Amino acid sequence: MTDIFISYARADRAKIEKFVSALEAEGYSVWWDRHVAGGSEFSKDIEKELAAAKAVIVAWSKQSIESRWVKDEAGLAAEAGKLVSLSLDGSLPPIGFKQFHAIDFSSNTKTAHDDLKRSIALKIDAGQPAEAAPTMPAAALATHAGRPKISAKLVGVALSALAFMSVIAFVVMRDDTERVVPSGTGAEPEAAASSDVTSTVSGSAGIDLVPEQTLTPRPEKSIAVLPFANRSPDPDDAFFTEGMHDDLLTRLSKIADMHVISRTSVIGYAGTERKIPDIARELGVATIMEGAVQRAGSRVRINVQLIDADSDLHLWAETYDRELTAENIFDIQSEITKAIAVALNSVLSEADEAELEILPTQSLAAYDAYIRGKGLLEASFLTEDKFNDAIKEFDEAIAADPDFAAAYAAKAEAQLSIFWRIDAGNTALREKARANIDRAEALMPDEVETLVARGYFHYWGFLDYERADTVIDRALAKAPNNAEVWALKGYVARRAGRFDESATALRRANSLDPLSEEIPWQLVQSYIQFNRFEDAQAIVDHARALDPTSERVFTMDVRIMLESGEFERAWTLISETTPGSGWTSYYFFRLIIAIAARDSEKISYALESFPADPLVYPGNPEIFPLTKAEALAAMGLEEESRALLNEINERIKASDNPYPAGWSANATYLPVELPGLMGDLAGVRAAVADFEASITPDAFSDLNRHYAIAIAFERAGDRDSAFEYLDKITRLVGPSQYLSIKVDPDFDGIRDDPRYLVMKANYETWAAERNGR
Secondary structure, eight states: OOSSOOOOOGGGGGHHHHHHHHHHHHHHOOOOOOOSSSTTOHHHHHHHHHHHEEEEEEEOTTGGGGGGGHHHHHHHHHHTEEEEEESSSSOOTTTTTTOEEEEEOOOOHHHHHHHHHHHHHHHHHHOOOOOOOOOOGGGGGSSSTTTSSOOOOOTTTTTTTTTTHHHHHHHHHHHOOOOOOOOTOOSSEHHHHHHEHHHTTTTTOOOOOOOOOOSOOOOOEEEEOOOOOOHHHGGGGHHHHHHHHHHHHHHHOOOOTTTTTOOHHGGGGGOOOOOHHHHHHHTTSSSEEEEEEEETEEEEEEEEEEEETTTTEEEEEEEEEEEOOOOHHHHHHHHHHHHHHHHHOOOOOHHHHHHHOOOSSHHHHHHHHHHHHHHHHHTTOOOOOHHHHHHHHHHHHHHHHHTTHHHHHHHHHHHHHHHHHTTTTTHHHHHHHHHHHHHHHOTTTTTTHHHHHHHHHHHHOOHHHHHHHHHHHHHHHHHOOOHHHHHHHHHHHHHTTTTHHHHHHHHHHHHHSSOOOHHHHHHHHHHTTTTOHHHHHHHHHHHHHTTTOOOHHHHHHHHHHHHHHOHHHHHHHHHHHHHOOOOHHHHHHHHHHHHHTTOOHHHHHHHSOOSSOOBBBBTTHHHHHHHHHHHHHHHOOOOHHHHHHHHHHHHHOOOSSSSSTTTSTOOOSSHHHHHTTTTTTHHHEEEEEEETTTOOOOOHHHHHHHHHHHHHHHHOOHHHHHHHHHHHHHHHTTTHHHHHTTOOEEEGGTOHHHHHHHHHHHHHHHHHHHOOO
């Protein structure tokens, strides 16, 4: 049996020959249709070889994305769970295959080659990692026993004025913090924004943040709907199949008496050959649904079957063969939803029944365009072009059906995504989003899509958490099992300073999206900020069981050790870990740990082994020079550090936009930090005045911003102001904030200060009361 089948366009033959040689040198057997003349029919021999191969590499390029033969082969490979997708020239896969990550061979071929080897190994070796997979020492694969009872965080700008928490957040995360805070926002035109954040968090001292339960009994009325197989002769119809699957999950999430796993946790099972009981155990559900969609001409056929997880027996199955109309599509989804409810003994309320009768659009063309737009929106990854491509599809949907409320809502969400993540000053774009939401509300004011768009508008558009909460709660009343809405609720509550509520909402989101990488990471962030390291570690251990070689698991492990003051343990972990290709955080972490330990030998090694061409992060061009200056000072090389700081200062003064990220949550260094490192008290005060004049209601980001300001004041010699900002953080976090300060070398000079001793005493009293309750 051949190991690898390669599908490609004939124009790319020269590149494919090199791939074949490299793969054969690795010991793989490779079949490629070198003997098939261009334009040949899809022969039985080719189909036989593709079916026999263990992995199928599809090489996308400007030529192959136009080839129906390549798309046919890719479709068969995807259905069989064998597809390994790569891009020869940076071209994106065509519609129908965008959900499969395409390894980019147009630039960093070393990284791409490692990723390709790993992907092939996962297909051929039944999930065993390839040689290039990252490795972590045994010490990292077990719970950190023996951690000191009293610990504190250092990352989170606690190590120095470099705001290390922000460094790592930007390097390793894609989450709700990765955006630019709107400048000049505040009150919306029609009403005032949220009240003063400090008043909303005054009761946060002694915050509980109850830990997530990683092992919970699976609900009896629970279901995971696996991605539907596309049986259509045209692979481009895969987007239609994906849309059917997504819409069905949306409908199911509206049933209160049912636990429905979100799309992001089931998408990885597309084309899987895993056994149903194993999948159900991983997802924590009692039932699994499989299905297939075939669209041909004016007809559509949908096969679905509901399977009991324990017995692996069918509970129900049905085939729907209908004329292809929008009304029939939604009718089928309603019928499937009702059948599932009956099979699971779920009770449909009158509201549930009414919801299932709603017809979002009667235009099939509008529905097709809407599905394409949703797919682009999900795959945008902070790319403005992709957001705009999605907007074009939603415009096409609206043109086909001017009364399609969901299309207006989705278009608004795409516009708000650009405003939040990319172009915060573009208030005209925010107003366009408002107009689209107003139109959606005029058509369907109570639909989940409309409410979610309005929630994002209040949140992303104005940081108006009170109004966002109101519409998010309405959305949850309509769709109580929607993981995205629960996560949104958690992010809004956290920025508003309602940290317990945030953790509860995020845990609920994680129960509905158990294989999410993002939601557990967000919970870990919250627990670390409040020095709840054991709770954070429980989540990391669970994540490690799912993916022991994940960069994010490694990152969370190091952060917990680092922020609890276990510098030597963190150094051992990072020294014994072989990073995977593309691990952007690894080298920064190594340098940060060395600085935290104030170990000149470690710092020297970390600097010397740092990549020769360090990454420049958007909006944060000086992050590495600033970190290096901090490192030099920690080594006692004050003159070298001062010279480098002067160079940075000259560049910043000469720049038209010296701090592109400003005081935003995705800034890896803040305007206060350079003057703090230079001991420039006037510069620190000027930066803080700028911050206070443009302050935004964002309690979670304030934890880092206020800490950075406190460090800058301490370095510049204004200890009274440093304590003022430490007190602001303590009012948010509670007495456990002392743990951060206790191990932070930047505050070594305050250990005898009466205000520090009061912090210590307050913490000890609080801890004793908690331990005794």
